Amino acid sequence: MSSITLTERRKLRAQGLTASGLIGPATFIVALGVLGPLLLLARYSLNLYDPRELMISAFSAQNYIEFFSDTYYLSTFWTTIRISLLCTVICIVLGFPLAYVLARTQSRYKNLMIIGVVIPLFVGNAVRAAGWMTLLGSRGFLSVWLMRLGITDEPVEIMYSETAVVLGIVAVNLPYMVLTLQSVIESIGRHIEEAAFSLGAAPMVMFRRVLWPLALPGTTAGVILTFILAMNAYATPVLLGGPEFRMMSPMIYNQFQLNNWPFSAAVAFVLMASTLVLTVLAGIMTRQKFRD
């Protein structure tokens, strides 16, 4: 320590003060607004519920055991994961070509195209879901026109089905995926692709051997983002899925409404933990893939 000069020490102290000044407010809000409620929820999830007395202070895994032993809850859990994975895969498949075109276009309308991708995000999820309802319902736009064109004789009911929910979630998540992938692809120089072509790689081979492996780490970010959004979707499954369709977020809210705070806290923790585990798994898998 004695070898550090006075000016150096002064510099260190100044930096320390500036850094803590910069991260302080955010840290405070995160600690108070996120960690606090989380700890509270964690505690609640170990309490017990009584229909008359509501929450009873306890220290029990009862809520978690109930969740994982009841097929009603378990099927909701698996539906949520299945829908989220499906939506994420669809987002990659639909998003990659779009992101590629956006990244590589020389058009002067590129900025307009990007705004076109972002504009759906200006509309709230509930408003958007309402739009889907008018489009997909049995007396909706799509159904009416299919009948008018004579393609079907009976009204087509797409609303209140898994398809409608997937459609709705993909519509919300696709812009996030496209924007993430676009910046990923832009960071991979066009010359890299041309090098592969000139070495004899046809477009699909180029994609598989060069573009995809290089885009993979960035794609993981997009995957994680859209997966988390899908796992936690609320408005879309409620409005487009109907009463028979169940996903985790709506279920948490329903339990709250029933005043069963301990159980809904437990479900919230299951949702959070499973999202976290799958996200970490995705990260590990892509990193290994990228290594070889």
Place this chain on the structure above:
Amino acid sequence: MAGLQLHGLTKRYGDFHATQNVELDVKEGEFLVLLGPSGCGKTTTLRMIAGFVDPTEGSIRIGGKDVTLLPPWKRNTGLVFQNYALFPHMTVAQNVAFGLEMRGVPKSDIGPKVQDALDLVQLGHLAGRYPRQMSGGQQQRVALARALVFRPDVLLLDEPLSNLDAKLRHEVRIEIRALQQRLGITAVMVTHDQEEALTMADRLVVMSDGQVRQVGSQRDLYERPASRFVAGFVGRSSFLEGEVRDGRFTTAGGLTLPCDKPMRGPAVIALRPERMTVAAQPHPGSVPGEVEFVSYMGGLIDLHLRLSPTDLVVAQVSNREGSLIPELGDTVHVSWPDATAFPASDPHARGH
């Protein structure tokens, strides 16, 4: 290895001609350099040969085979980029192996071929490295090995030295040329650097505004430039503008010189600074001039000489014992052995 022929190669973007009617015949094993200022169409020409730009008109033949309509991956060309364009997620060896894998070379043959190619560029010991762990010069050598390992019909080099610092540029320049000669590979290089072009090429192609202005050896271009543009672009030239009448060239400033070219009307004479003779005394064919500016560069000295109110030329003299080193305002006598005259209507005068 094969020859390369470009026939009537034209690329239009709307009204803009990126290249216009480019005719080139590259012989087997020849090193051809496309030289010109930026926007002259040299890169577009190279990219058409590689297959990344579809020509609007014309044809490209490699080894006698018409490849005009083939996509890049079906033409057997090796391409080296200005920014190396190595695959960052592959090792040096994997980068070099890529072209061989694409050609279905058996796995057992790939290893030795890759090693040979890397030995060729003296990087055999770095096969396991990733591109980011190497210097720019090493990366460009890997790119060269990658483009050569599958023995392409034509090696295409797109400003391959521009990203390297001056010292490396000289090294890699010599290396590329030596390799190309040793392998007897047909090569086309694009550059805007005339020194690079002059030291590497068998033959040069000077382009401007999408058109080929002159094709020839270094000597052809320097000694017999076909136009004012070439005279200004290859080497240095001073230009005198005037009119030719009855075998005499007269400038607006009243300078009169003999002109043996069978031409009439407005004309331009190009003079090479290093071909001028400067003396204190008048001598046969000399013209008097006042020294307006002296640029002392050590071994060489540039003298800006005013020959008439409108005529300024640069003469370069070497700084040897006994050389005349005039001062500002001195009057000296300058002569030149031969001068190239061009019609002033030369449409390629732009740029100089």
